[in-house]
Amino acid sequence: MGYHLETYLFNPPFVSLPTQLIKNPTLQEGIHLAHTVVKAGMAVAMSIANSKNKKITEDDEEFSVLIPWIPYLFINPSDLICAEYLQYFQHRERMVAAGAGEIGLFAARNSVRSMIMSASGKDSAPSHLIPSAYLTINLNHSPDIVAAHDLSQWWLPDLKLDYKLYQFR
Template identity: 25%
Template sequence: MGNSSSSSSGKYKKISSGESKASSSSSSSKNKKKYQMVDFALHGPKHLPPNWCQNEEHQYAVAACFINGVYVLEHERRQGRSKDDHVLARPWWDSFGYTLLQTLVDPDEGVIFGAIYLRVAAPESAPQMVMAFRGMVAGWDEISDPNTPSSSHIFSNTFSGMLKVALALQNTGSLGYYSKHGGAWLCGHSLGAAMGLIAGKFLATSGTYLDTFFFNPPIVLYYLRKGQLDFYTKSLWNDPIGLIAWNMFILAHKEYISNEGGKGFDNLVKWQPRLLVNPGDFICNGYIDYYEDRDSTKEACQLELSLPFVNPSACLVLNVGSTEECHGIKQWWDRNLNVERRPYVCVSD
């Protein structure tokens, strides 16, 4: 079962899918859509000390900023800025002593979905390398109008996501090296958190464990429990991001993740990814009930090798403070962030 903390799923107001849609469907033009949170001077955290890496909540803030840097990189690309002119994006990593080593670009669509950063001036206790993935943005990505999702959009985004996962996995070799020599972070938000979880799980089954920050990772467990018909029909309308993530997970597990002759599960148990969840966010709050209610014995947890969206061990970090936007990335660098940590460990022996 879960840890000693009581389940908080009943203490918080859960936003409905309709409320989320209303807040994210204001754009009618894919090319004119502008990402609003681009200026670090206006929107970035001002309270972090130079030794931010010594405080875990400060680490959440910096990891979220790395991800926002990816959002702003794509914003600048869409605004027609030079590939080498990252005036708006640069402060989101440069402020913490990092340089942009590489952008991860979808070769078919040309969109920037991820970035790799390298430590240049941060404290030595900070990670040497960071890989970050952004989520979807209404008006940018193909499922641009959440009021009119379609199965073709879902599966198109699924295979586009799988291509991105494949590109990400091609670049995980360096992360694996730095995880043992200087430290490495794997970060993602929303659908980007799903991509990161796939990549991290792939490495963990072979014995490479990354420090992770997965913000608002999508889970569609609620609809899955109601049966396959409800799962595909209702989640298509109420949680298309979660459905895309589910399809990505299933395909990725078939393609990349195996039990390594029985060692895969034993390796996976040792990895405890951080899942940063807002209890009011219907896209990710299913993780709370899942880990609170599950059986943590080895026999039960072994099923999780084939459940792509969960892991035998995990650390849930709940934002228990008040936030205006339950699914937004900005909440995680808020000066008044109030979190509750809930570690879950599979009893493997």
């Protein structure tokens, strides 16, 4: 409806393989690049094969409606549940910087899960696709995965934070 509420999300889930567990940055980026290319290829193939099925167009319209909305996401890179948001936005930024921005931006508008569900005849909205976000990243060391996802970490007086706006263009 065009109304974008100011939104603060603490440790929001991002359904994906936790690539932050891979310690080799080159391998990590290679996985993200391959995933982006495969996802963009799947979206193109589905839109060609299913010209009667408007699923890709509908997902694109839903994504476009969200472009002006910029939620505040609070994440901890040690939290396996939400850390992929950081990878998602950083990878998209690197794709643009490398001159492959159109592929990255096209892939960002689509969800592999949504495309697979659509191909199997089931309706599924790409729930984790957020075009833009203000990311607040907790840089404090977390002793374990549970502490990294705990809401009380955001109330500590000695927080070390990084903050960045990732805006879809």
